[in-house]
Amino acid sequence: MQAYEANFDGLVGPTHNYAGLSVGNVASLNNARNTSSPKQAAKQGLQKMKALHDLGMVQGVLAPQERPDIAALRRLGFTGSDNEVITQAAKQAPEVYRAVCSASSMWTANAATVSPSADTADGKVHFTPANLTNKFHRSLEPETTGRILRAMFSDQRHFAHHQHLPDNDHFGDEGAANHTRLCSDYAKAGVEIFVYGRHAFDSSKPAPSKYPARQTLEACQAVARLHGLSERGTVYLQQNPAVIDQGVFHNDVIAVGNRNVLFYHQQAFLDTTQKLSEIRRKFGDDSSLHFIEVPDQQVSVADAVNTYLFNTQLINLPNGEMVIIAPTECQEHAGVHRYLTELCQQDTPIRQVKYFDVKQSMRNGGGPACLRLRVVLNEQERQAVNPAVLMNEQLFATLNSWVDKHYRDQLSEADLADPQLMIESRTALDELTQILKLGSVYSFQR
Numbered sequence: 001m002q003a004y005e006a007n008f009d010g011l012v013g014p015t016h017n018y019a020g021l022s023v024g025n026v027a028s029l030n031n032a033r034n035t036s037s038p039k040q041a042a043k044q045g046l047q048k049m050k051a052l053h054d055l056g057m058v059q060g061v062l063a064p065q066e067r068p069d070i071a072a073l074r075r076l077g078f079t080g081s082d083n084e085v086i087t088q089a090a091k092q093a094p095e096v097y098r099a100v101c102s103a104s105s106m107w108t109a110n111a112a113t114v115s116p117s118a119d120t121a122d123g124k125v126h127f128t129p130a131n132l133t134n135k136f137h138r139s140l141e142p143e144t145t146g147r148i149l150r151a152m153f154s155d156q157r158h159f160a161h162h163q164h165l166p167d168n169d170h171f172g173d174e175g176a177a178n179h180t181r182l183c184s185d186y187a188k189a190g191v192e193i194f195v196y197g198r199h200a201f202d203s204s205k206p207a208p209s210k211y212p213a214r215q216t217l218e219a220c221q222a223v224a225r226l227h228g229l230s231e232r233g234t235v236y237l238q239q240n241p242a243v244i245d246q247g248v249f250h251n252d253v254i255a256v257g258n259r260n261v262l263f264y265h266q267q268a269f270l271d272t273t274q275k276l277s278e279i280r281r282k283f284g285d286d287s288s289l290h291f292i293e294v295p296d297q298q299v300s301v302a303d304a305v306n307t308y309l310f311n312t313q314l315i316n317l318p319n320g321e322m323v324i325i326a327p328t329e330c331q332e333h334a335g336v337h338r339y340l341t342e343l344c345q346q347d348t349p350i351r352q353v354k355y356f357d358v359k360q361s362m363r364n365g366g367g368p369a370c371l372r373l374r375v376v377l378n379e380q381e382r383q384a385v386n387p388a389v390l391m392n393e394q395l396f397a398t399l400n401s402w403v404d405k406h407y408r409d410q411l412s413e414a415d416l417a418d419p420q421l422m423i424e425s426r427t428a429l430d431e432l433t434q435i436l437k438l439g440s441v442y443s444f445q446r
């Protein structure tokens with residue numbers, strides 16, 4: 001049976017802002033306190049989704065989360081009416097308040113790890129929401145993410161959902177941003193590559209010294225066990241601690257894989273030679289596998305971090321051609337632009353680059369690949385997906401009008417404390433759950 005890679009992009013939420021919340025993520029810190037445009041951010045995301053749909057891809061939408069997260073503030077001791085909770089928190093604990101306002105669920109590469117049915121022991125597609133323990137603002141996401149995923153992939157004959165891993169740094173899990181899959185054909189069993197930053201239970205092993213390693217080996221192993229992956233179909237790869245210390249906070253900032261191509265920077269991993277031969281051996285059909293290594297001399301780690309050369313989507317169009325979906329920052333950088341232009345002329349499956357403006361997301365360290373969760377589906381599984389979340393002309397028009405109706409053009413730090421923003425956000429999300437037929441997934445609806 002034919003299989004596809006579907007992409008589910010995060011719809012940017014109404015509180016999209018720049019709060020400088022992510023230590024180790026260069027863009028997030030550099031843009032702290034700038035004014036954002038939630039409306040423009042949401043529309044940039046929708047444009048990308050629509051463009052991929054128009055290219056013939058299966059494209060879906062993943063709903064944003066309820067922010068400010070009043071339930072989290074109540075857990076932290078703020079009391080009274082919702083308005084009182086906001087006012088007190090914004091005044092007494094502004095850092096905490098900014099964190100509970102983050103629209104970070106838009107980066108759905110961190111929503112979950114997904115294993116296609118061709119790889120799993122029970123032949124179902126498996127989902128484990130990421131616990132995102134390393135950053136407080138992101139650790140608020142997994143419960144709601146799980147509910148949204150269940151509402152999108154509800155058919156238990158095809159889809160298996162797991163609870164996120166225990167909320168502890170030992171099992172720090174950042175989802176698909178640290179996971180990629182190589183295969184000769186989407187329908188066939190592939191090699192799932194899990195990338196981690198440190199060993200949780202062995203401090204003698206290499207680890208970064210300046211910035212945090214958000215993902216542990218033990219978390220990767222737990223997800224692989226939950227999903228019923230075979231030893232043959234799994235490779236664990238350690239990220240080079242030196243690149244984490246240069247701002248590579250997820251593997252998808254330094255590497256991306258699709259089908260028979262692994263595109264990565266020379267400095268991305270530890271034990272690269274040995275690990276690539278393990279991938280080659282497990283992949284099996286040697287002849288079709290391409291490792292595209294970008295040397296330091298051509299693109300430095302700093303340029304990769306600034307342009308997000310590797311936070312690109314590598315996709316196969318329906319005609320089989322492989323295309324890179326890159327942020328316009330890559331086009332604006334002479335060296336990276338030259339590299340990409342030359343890459344398309346080389347003897348690899350990659351034939352074209354398409355540039356997209358996702359600057360609102362990029363300023364928080366989120367490129368095209370951060371904005372999407374990949375779900376490989378065969379035809380039967382695709383039929384079982386909640387059809388209301390799949391992009392088409394009509395949904396594109398509906399969501400654009402929905403954004404126009406509910407989103408602000410501009411949002412500054414001071415605006416976050418406006419209780420009206422919570423009302424706007426809830427009104428918007430309540431309507432969205434009806435558009436996407438998700439049911440009551442948000443706390444304020446339950």
Ligand SMILES: N=C(N)NCCC[C@H](NC(=O)CCC(=O)O)C(=O)O
Binds near residue numbers: 029109135138177364
């Ligand atoms: N690479 C992938 N897959 N995702 C990018 C996530 C960016 C996100 N930024 C933020 O959460 C910044 C929010 C702020 O500063 O306001 C993060 O660091 O977790």
